[in-house]
Structures are given as C-alpha cells and as structure tokens.
Amino acid sequence: MDLLLIFISAAIVNNFVLSMFLGICPFLGVSNKLEKALSMGLATTFVMVLAAMVTWLINNLILVPFGLPFLQYVSFIIVIASLVQFVEMFIKKTSPALYRSLGIFLPLITTNCAILGLALLAALREYNFLQSVTFGLAAGVGFTLALCIMAGIREELDLAPVPEHFKGAPITLIIAGLLALAFMGFAGLISG
Numbered sequence: 001m002d003l004l005l006i007f008i009s010a011a012i013v014n015n016f017v018l019s020m021f022l023g024i025c026p027f028l029g030v031s032n033k034l035e036k037a038l039s040m041g042l043a044t045t046f047v048m049v050l051a052a053m054v055t056w057l058i059n060n061l062i063l064v065p066f067g068l069p070f071l072q073y074v075s076f077i078i079v080i081a082s083l084v085q086f087v088e089m090f091i092k093k094t095s096p097a098l099y100r101s102l103g104i105f106l107p108l109i110t111t112n113c114a115i116l117g118l119a120l121l122a123a124l125r126e127y128n129f130l131q132s133v134t135f136g137l138a139a140g141v142g143f144t145l146a147l148c149i150m151a152g153i154r155e156e157l158d159l160a161p162v163p164e165h166f167k168g169a170p171i172t173l174i175i176a177g178l179l180a181l182a183f184m185g186f187a188g189l190i191s192g
Helices: 002-013 024-029 034-063 069-094 096-105 113-124 129-157 169-184
Strands: none
Touching (some): 002 129, 034 096, 069 096, 069 113, 113 129, 129 169
16 A cells, blocks of 8 residues: 555656656657657656666665765766666667657756656655655656646647747646646645
C-alpha cells in the first residue's frame, strides 16, 4: 500500500511538472508533437529510474555512512550526467531518427531539475531502495503524462482558430497554467 501511495502521489497528486514546476524546459520545448513528447518522456523516465537506484546506493552506502551528506549535490549531478550520456548513446545507436528528432533536448535531460529534485527528495524523505525506485518510476510516469497531455492539446491547437496575439508561446503558457490548475485539484488527496 505504501508503494502505491508513493506512486500515485508522485505521478498525479504531486506531479513534478504541474505541481512542483520542475522540468518546465522540456515540458514547454518538446511538447509540440505527441511522438516527440512520448519519446522524451520515456527517455526521462528511464533516466529517473536509474538515477533513483544509483543515487540511493551512493547516498546510503557511501555518503551517509562516511558522514559525507554534503556531497549529495555534486555526486547526484555526476550520476545524472553520466546516465544521460548513456541514454543518449543508446538512442543514437538504436534509433538515429529519434535521436535527430529529439535534437538538443536529449542532452538537456542532464540539466532537467526534475531528475535532481527526484534524487534529493528521495534522500530527504529517507525512502528505502524499493520506495526510491517506485518514486523514480512514478515521477517519470507523471512527467511523461504531463508532456503527452500538453502535446495532445498543442496538436489540436494547430487546427483551432487561435487569435493571432495568442499563437505560439502565449497560448502554450496559458495551457500550461490551466493544466497546472487542473492537477492542483488533486492536492490534498495524498500528502508528500
């Protein structure tokens, strides 16, 4: 039951993008086409799950036992950057078309504050290994969900008569705000 609550909390109630406002850059930049949004979401989810595992191991087997928790930021950033390089090489090798379509946004996963936030929140909440991995998976699912919802709406807007002054960034920011309001309706269902 505890893992289910962590999953629902991270994916929907306390969605990293729409409630905590982490990972806004790829949310706004990659969410114009559903296929790109799904690919970016899956790549980010993969990195989040791996980051949750590796940062938990580093934090609980090295940093805390040796009295080095002040090195969390540095070590977590190094882990995240390494994992993103791994994912980037994997996607480039297995799907060159996807690699080209994601373009600059793939290396930007390294600077995605949602992934660092995930690692730091898991350490702060003192999750065990399984809880940390569940939290990483749920945060990634929530990130992908937010990207795909936004991409679906933006694809439909291409066919809608949007006033000239609202086209582009203004309507995108309005939609992001409305989605955040909609997801804030879940606030209070689950704390944490």
